[in-house]
Amino acid sequence: MQPPAPFRFLNTGKTITIPWTLHNDFCDSLEYAAARIDHHTTIDDDCENMMIPQFKLVYDQHVLENMHANTLLRDLNPGLFLNRRQALYWDTAFPQDSFHFYVDSKTTKVYSTIWHGMKCRPRPMEDLQLIEGGDFAMNQTHEDRMIIGKVITPVKSGLCLSFYIEDPSGATFPVLINYPTPIPHFSLSLAKTLANLYPLGSILAIKSPRIGFNANGGYAIKVNMPQEIEELHPNDALLREVKWKVGLNEEAPKGWMTYRRQGSEAMGKQNPLVALRFYSLGLSDPDVKNTPLKTFTLLLERAEVYDTLHLHGYAYRDAHRARESIENNDIPLTPGQNDRLCLRLAKAALGLRLYKTALQAFEQASPRSFLSLELKKVREKVVVRMDEKQSGAYDWLAIFRESLEAGSLAELDVPDYTSPACNVDQIPGSGRGILATRDIIPGELIMVSKAIAPSRTQLDAPNAYINCYDAESKSHVPHMTYMWVYRLLHKIYDDPSVVAVLEGFSSSGKVPSPEQLPQFGDEDARLKLLFATVPSDLSLDTFRQISKTNCYGGWSIPATGTGFDKGMNDEAARKSRKGVGALLHGMPAMINHSCWPNMTECWYGDMMILRASKHISAGDQIFLSYNRNEPSYTARTLVNWSFECTCFLCQADTRPHEDPNARAILTKKNVSLILSNPLEAGFQSALASKARHLRDAEMLEGLVMAMGRTYAPGRPQGTKGELARVYSRLGRSYFLAAEPVKTEAAILNFLTCAGVSLTTLEQERRIGRKVYESHNLEDDVILGMMLLAVVKGAKDMQQGNKWAQAALWIHNVRYGGGVALFNERYNNHLLPYFPVKFDLGE
Numbered sequence: 154m155q156p157p158a159p160f161r162f163l164n165t166g167k168t169i170t171i172p173w174t175l176h177n178d179f180c181d182s183l184e185y186a187a188a189r190i191d192h193h194t195t196i197d198d199d200c201e202n203m204m205i206p207q208f209k210l211v212y213d214q215h216v217l218e219n220m221h222a223n224t225l226l227r228d229l230n231p232g233l234f235l236n237r238r239q240a241l242y243w244d245t246a247f248p249q250d251s252f253h254f255y256v257d258s259k260t261t262k263v264y265s266t267i268w269h270g271m272k273c274r275p276r277p278m279e280d281l282q283l284i285e286g287g288d289f290a291m292n293q294t295h296e297d298r299m300i301i302g303k304v305i306t307p308v309k310s311g312l313c314l315s316f317y318i319e320d321p322s323g324a325t326f327p328v329l330i331n332y333p334t335p336i337p338h339f340s341l342s343l344a345k346t347l348a349n350l351y352p353l354g355s356i357l358a359i360k361s362p363r364i365g366f367n368a369n370g371g372y373a374i375k376v377n378m379p380q381e382i383e384e385l386h387p388n389d390a391l392l393r394e395v396k397w398k399v400g401l402n403e404e405a406p407k408g409w410m411t412y413r414r415q416g417s418e419a420m421g422k423q424n425p426l427v428a429l430r431f432y433s434l435g436l437s438d439p440d441v442k443n444t445p446l447k448t449f450t451l452l453l454e455r456a457e458v459y460d461t462l463h464l465h466g467y468a469y470r471d472a473h474r475a476r477e478s479i480e481n482n483d484i485p486l487t488p489g490q491n492d493r494l495c496l497r498l499a500k501a502a503l504g505l506r507l508y509k510t511a512l513q514a515f516e517q518a519s520p521r522s523f524l525s526l527e528l529k530k531v532r533e534k535v536v537v538r539m540d541e542k543q544s545g546a547y548d549w550l551a552i553f554r555e556s557l558e559a560g561s562l563a564e565l566d567v568p569d570y571t572s573p574a575c576n577v578d579q580i581p582g583s584g585r586g587i588l589a590t591r592d593i594i595p596g597e598l599i600m601v602s603k604a605i606a607p608s609r610t611q612l613d614a615p616n617a618y619i620n621c622y623d624a625e626s627k628s629h630v631p632h633m634t635y636m637w638v639y640r641l642l643h644k645i646y647d648d649p650s651v652v653a654v655l656e657g658f659s660s661s662g663k664v665p666s667p668e669q670l671p672q673f674g675d676e677d678a679r680l681k682l683l684f685a686t687v688p689s690d691l692s693l694d695t696f697r698q699i700s701k702t703n704c705y706g707g708w709s710i711p712a713t714g715t716g717f718d719k720g721m722n723d724e725a726a727r728k729s730r731k732g733v734g735a736l737l738h739g740m741p742a743m744i745n746h747s748c749w750p751n752m753t754e755c756w757y758g759d760m761m762i763l764r765a766s767k768h769i770s771a772g773d774q775i776f777l778s779y780n781r782n783e784p785s786y787t788a789r790t791l792v793n794w795s796f797e798c799t800c801f802l803c804q805a806d807t808r809p810h811e812d813p814n815a816r817a818i819l820t821k822k823n824v825s826l827i828l829s830n831p832l833e834a835g836f837q838s839a840l841a842s843k844a845r846h847l848r849d850a851e852m853l854e855g856l857v858m859a860m861g862r863t864y865a866p867g868r869p870q871g872t873k874g875e876l877a878r879v880y881s882r883l884g885r886s887y888f889l890a891a892e893p894v895k896t897e898a899a900i901l902n903f904l905t906c907a908g909v910s911l912t913t914l915e916q917e918r919r920i921g922r923k924v925y926e927s928h929n930l931e932d933d934v935i936l937g938m939m940l941l942a943v944v945k946g947a948k949d950m951q952q953g954n955k956w957a958q959a960a961l962w963i964h965n966v967r968y969g970g971g972v973a974l975f976n977e978r979y980n981n982h983l984l985p986y987f988p989v990k991f992d993l994g995e
């Protein structure tokens with residue numbers, strides 16, 4: 154009988170030979186995979202161009218998945234394992250495999266994984282049974298087992314981290330680690346770091362291992378999270394009985410001081426991940442385990458590393474264990490040691506936003522220690538945070554600056570806040586929702602909420618597309634969701650109280666009652682949970698449901714407000730904003746949607762801030778727009794919500810005589826004019842080319858007429874968002890063409906169509922401002938008002954100031970922070986272009 158032809162992997166060109174015994178299964182699998190391909194062709198926005206490779210990988214995945222299920226490794230074709238000699242050869246023969254993790258690549262790489270259930274806590278080694286590699290079955294996660302092996306080849310970092318280990322029986326296995334470090338983006342470019350995390354000769358315990366295929370069609374142990382691997386000290390008690398048949402000599406045991414020094418050197422080189430390895434090795438030294446003061450020292454040092462990595466839960470647990478190791482053995486501490494303990498406890502508690510706990514830590518500190526300055530600084534910050542939590546009076550300018558400093562994945566220690574003016578209640582037809590308990594005015598702060606798990610795919614996995622397949626629900630998991638879940642798992646390991654929050658979300662189709670709301674603010678409960686065993690594991694499917702119904706796509710507030718030069722160019726505006734990614738929030742997830750909302754949201758780093766944008770009466774429901782609160786955002790109507798929106802705007806859109814199609818065609822045809830920037834050649838030359846601006850204006854006036862005819866007669870003026878955009882652009886052309894009267898008319902039309910309601914004379918007298926409330930709080934409304942301020946101010950400075958103050962008011966409703974923040978965002982940008990200095994009041 155002829156052996157079957159090798160199977161060529163579609164995406165790689167690599168081949169494997171299918172043994173006869175499996176040939177029929179294999180062919181069935183192919184058919185099965187082909188039948189399922191349609192199901193897997195939808196991908197998210199980030200990865201449009203990856204359609205075909207992803208498609209092929211899914212195909213491969215199904216083929217492989219169905220091939221050898223439930224078969225023990227020792228029964229499989231041994232040809233698919235490399236022996237030791239081959240493994241070492243692999244290392245030298247393919248040096249080109251050794252490139253940085255993801256980051257060097259110019260093209261997106263597609264990488265497949267199958268995820269079998271989420272482990273919400275790292276498994277302690279005591280719970281696991283030690284077995285040999287041959288006892289594993291294919292494509293199964295061996296929940297209660299672990300395998301021990303020595304690293305016998307240097308680490309290579311291609312699409313995932315890979316190296317070979319040899320188990321005590323002498324069998325070799327490749328190990329593939331998808332994300333080898335606790336914070337995904339740390340995994341990306343640190344080739345040296347990665348090699349140092351798993352050096353030659355180190356002894357690893359791989360917990361709950363799973364056997365799958367590597368890209369060459371051979372077998373490999375697959376690891377998703379770094380917590381699934383633990384390094385053992387050469388003198389570890391577990392190794393006492395282990396007899397190595399062959400293999401490298403393990404790293405000679407070093408004294409604990411050596412590990413400590415190496416840890417501190419790694420920190421000095423700003424390599425916290427390597428430091429973590431050394432401190433952990435030191436801590437697992439049996440000598441250290443028996444000497445409380447050594448344990449204390451190393452734990453505090455490791456806690457500092459965790460703090461640097463923003464893993465405050467781990468930091469707190471280490472500091473707490475350090476304290477216990479001393480207290481349980483009645484060991485006196487020097488004032489210096491005591492204060493280091495207090496500082497570590499307080500910093501970790503601040504990071505976790507456990508302010509009462511942080512204050513308690515300070516109480517133990519001595520008043521005149523060498524750390525007193527640092528302790529004082531941290532204490533002051535804690536006091537400010539407690540105040541904010543109590544009163545809702547935040548220093549937005551300081552928080553804004555902090556969010557910029559901390560970069561695009563800023564994780565701030567700002568407290569959450571929910572105004573007493575609102576309450577969660579059951580809403581017929583839409584589950585839980587939030588009602589106003591009293592009248593609320595525009596600009597009132599309603600909620601502040603830190604994201605539970607921020608994730609940005611561009612940062613967490615640049616140039617990579619992860620094609621994840623959930624083995625439990627047998628379905629494909631979008632890349633964004635996969636990355637978010639990955640981060641969320643780290644958050645759960647760090648702070649298990651997150652699980653309690655997740656359980657409060659409507660994830661299973663049935664909506665929990667308001668009483669089942671997770672307790673977001675209970676510090677004592679959170680502290681207790683930090684030391685509790687997380688009971689349940691959540692399935693990837695549950696995570697996916699939670700992310701689908703409750704995640705917001707956030708944009709952190711940019712350093713500068715949109716000025717005249719940036720205009721309304723969507724693309725430019727998009728680039729200038731920093732996407733925070735998929736964000737899950739606690740309380741804000743209780744808010745229902747309306748395309749005509751009465752609230753506005755913004756983000757400072759991972760903090761979501763919600764303020765009322767309109768007057769809300771007691772008993773009214775408060776709404777957010779899950780899209781953007783700009784009526785001109787036409788994509789709004791294309792979104793396929795899982796519910797029918799019946800808001801004012803959707804009603805207007807579906808009236809008889811509306812012609813949204815004609816409107817969409819007109820917008821599309823003229824998009825380059827509407828979105829063009831009249832300031833392309835700079836402010837001065839733009840002012841000089843009056844004729845060009847008048848030509849633009851003429852075309853825009855024509856567009857206003859044509860667009861106007863697409864709306865049904867009697868449609869409320871404030872819901873004509875597409876028209877608003879045209880008017881806004883028209884206003885800027887007239888402004889540059891030095892046509893003040895026409896500028897004023899165009900901008901006033903823009904504001905009306907954008908949903909800004911201006912005050913009547915009586916209202917203006919009463920509340921002292923030009924704007925009563927506004928549906929649209931985007932930056933171009935602020936810009937429009939500033940232009941109006943300039944043209945009005947040329948004739949009447951008082952009127953000019955009023956419009957400048959209106960712009961400030963809009964800014965303040967959305968972002969808070971008053972004149973100080975407005976100046977910070979506009980002073981180098983918009984205000985210097987104007988011939989007059991406005992009195993912004995306040």
Ligand SMILES: C[S@@+](CC[C@H](N)C(=O)[O-])C[C@H]1O[C@@H](n2cnc3c(N)ncnc32)[C@H](O)[C@@H]1O
Nearest residue numbers: 583584585659664702703742743744745746796
């Ligand atoms: C972020 S949650 C809002 C809180 C949710 N009502 C609850 O009880 O947990 C989003 C979900 O609420 C429901 N929802 C939100 N806005 C709605 C609306 N305007 N009409 C009907 N259902 C809505 C939908 O089921 C949606 O998937």
